[in-house]
Amino acid sequence: MSMDPASCYHCGEPCNRTHIVLDDKDFCCNGCKTVFEIFHQNDLSYYYELQESPGSTPDNTDGKFDFLDTPEFVESLLSFHNEKMEIVDLFIPNIHCSSCIWILENLNKLHDGVSSSQVDFPRKTISITYNTDKIVLKELVMLLSKIGYEPNISLNDYKNAPIKKDRSLWYKTGIAGFAFGNIMFLSFPEYFEVGEFWLEQFKGVFRWLMLVFSLPVVFYSGRDYFISAFKGIRAKLLSIDVPIALGITVLFLRSATEVVLDLGPGFFDSLTGLIFFLLLGKVFQQKTYSFLSFERDYKSYFPIAATRIDADRNEESVQVYKINKGDRLLIRNEELIPADGILISTSAKVDYSFVTGEAKPVRIVSGDKVFSGGKQISGPIEIEVLKTVSQSYLTQLWSRAAFQKDRTSEFRTLTDSIGKRFTITILIIAVVAASFWMVYDSSKALNVFTAVLIIACPCAIALAAPFTLGNMLRIYGRCKFYLKDTQSIERLSRINTVIFDKTGTITTTKINDISYNGLQLTPDEESLLKNTLRGSNHPLSRSLYELLKEHEITTLDDYREHPGKGLEASKDERNIRIGSADFVGNTAHSDTSNTAVHISSDNNYKGYYSFQNAYREGVSDVARALGKTMDIAVLSGDNDGERRQLEKLFPKLTHFYFNQKPEDKLRFIQQLQEQNKNVLMVGDGLNDAGAFAQSDVGIAVSEDINVFSPASDGILDGLKFKQLYAFILASKSAMKIIKVSFVLSLLYNVVGLYFAVSAQLEPVIAAILMPLSSISIVIFTTVATNFLGRNLK
């Protein structure tokens, strides 16, 4: 009998292992079915009509949120509370479609304690207001988990005063736009030189009004340019903000003088327009991926609390920073070890893949050391703490200098490096032109001097980079390559050395190459094996289950799961053991480089399935393409078991380094940078966090961009790994677009300078030329980047 590959009505996964049918609908597991029932009973089935299979399987959260029984922790998470009601903001990584928004905003239909809930989709957060008489935070969190929307609560949320949203850019742009529009309106009589009597009479009023409107624009909206220019000059750097600030100052002073002394209308329209366009550029390149955090450190990975066991064997939740040396902690299955310690329980299996890059979980026995950041994966254990959290292995990494330095301020962008030459050139032209007029007609000298500085104000140059790179960020985002900011694109274009991590970066955790070694299994044995695996939720069991041929589903006489060891089952007097070598009774065999599942039937050892991490699609192509122009190295936390395969995948001159600790990776990159190399680090886990911070660009490869990835400059979806080279090439092309825009805007400047130097600069010419150059730059960069984006998939 073969099962049809129906997909789950709730989550869309194929219903292979357990197929439940309810109401003519297929479900892949009990969890999904339960969520469906909850929604159905509460009249919320519309959830399934908005989007097909929008849900996700709820995870088991037994004990996970017990720390929310402690009022101290609850209080630290709330954004508002009084006696009767509380407001909490929770981060829910699972939010992904309109159904999610709908169900979460109808949370009050599931529990009458919830008075309102509002989803912020881009940030994947929900703000819930609830009545504390009817529901407490723990129940609320459990309710969300039960319907497949488990919130992510980490140490980062603890006592972290909600960051005040910075909306000043909106205010500044709003004010500049408001003033710009009104000043244009008031300048109309000036543009057309209407000689009408009454308008002539009121000219003064119009001009004074323009002056008043320009005040908030110059002193509030344009403030950042003055600050930045001042800082630049003090640091002896002539950034692009220096000529901009100079232009704004001259524009304002000359216009104000003209109005006060009743000499002319001034250039208030150009002044406010300039600032408005510049601010629009800033709005455009503002961060676009608010749901991804690029600043995460270990705090987002660590839990808020751990379970401490006191002398009387009572369990209590304790804040992780308050864990002391000598405390006994209970670490549940799948929980993180928050501090270095000694294992008290008889044995444990710890997955350090996130910390060290070592793919294989480590088996340790009582008395062995365990290190913070490891994940216990074989049932609950007890440890005794040796070091406090802040002194533990993992957290020590963050005290290194690489995490303190501010790369943003050190980096000189292309625009800024042009700023210096530009400022000097403009000043020379202004002085030369003014000296000429001094001799020829001294009354016009000051006019010419200021006109040069006004018309040369590099508005268009300053807009080229924000619009090109801002658009590139969006294009990359569509290709599932999420960069932190526009500067990262510029840094990416200058890369000449690429370092790869191995585990999780060039290998994938999803597809396994499975091969069987040993005695042939009889059909009966294989059937029993498949039926036994069916009951287990272990990732290896699932992979192996999918691999085996279809067999009839039978009921087992006996089935037992031994966490961290294996499975045991029997049927019709036949018995099977599946699991680790010790568990099935094979002590002779040892295969260190691969993960293996051993099998014995009726206490006779049969053989083992060995699991190999498969390499990502296109690794070899990417490496070879990069190898033509750049240096490549592979730094792995793993042993050198896979050296030969790697050598086949990578070009000849690639260097391989194995058993690299996080500090080693950081130091290696530092050494390369001392040789003036621009290093791109491609990694995945916390073990690469140091390398990310040290490198010029750090990119985290992730199977699921919603789950944790450490602080980096960019996050790349694992499926798009094969595009990495194309992404780097595109960043280089983007820089070329900016250079062409510079040339284009310089042409406008030359035209403007002709008017300025020849003392013919009328306000109306400035009012046409400045927006025209800015707008044509915006159009050119947008069209060019979109064309570039078409070649990326």
Place this chain on the structure above:
Amino acid sequence: MSVIYVLLAISIAVALIFFTAFIISVRNGQYDDSYTPSVRMLFEDEIVKNSSTDEKPKKSIQLNK
């Protein structure tokens, strides 16, 4: 011809009203999340069906498909 002062005052007053509305909307957080409201406005409350009784015909209004 002081009517031009009145006109000026009116035009600036109207502009200021819109400007204030903009500032208030920013302050209320309307510019913080520009995506979710666009989805939310498509939801209809009455679509929540009372399906505990199975006799009701199945309404199928589908969005985003």
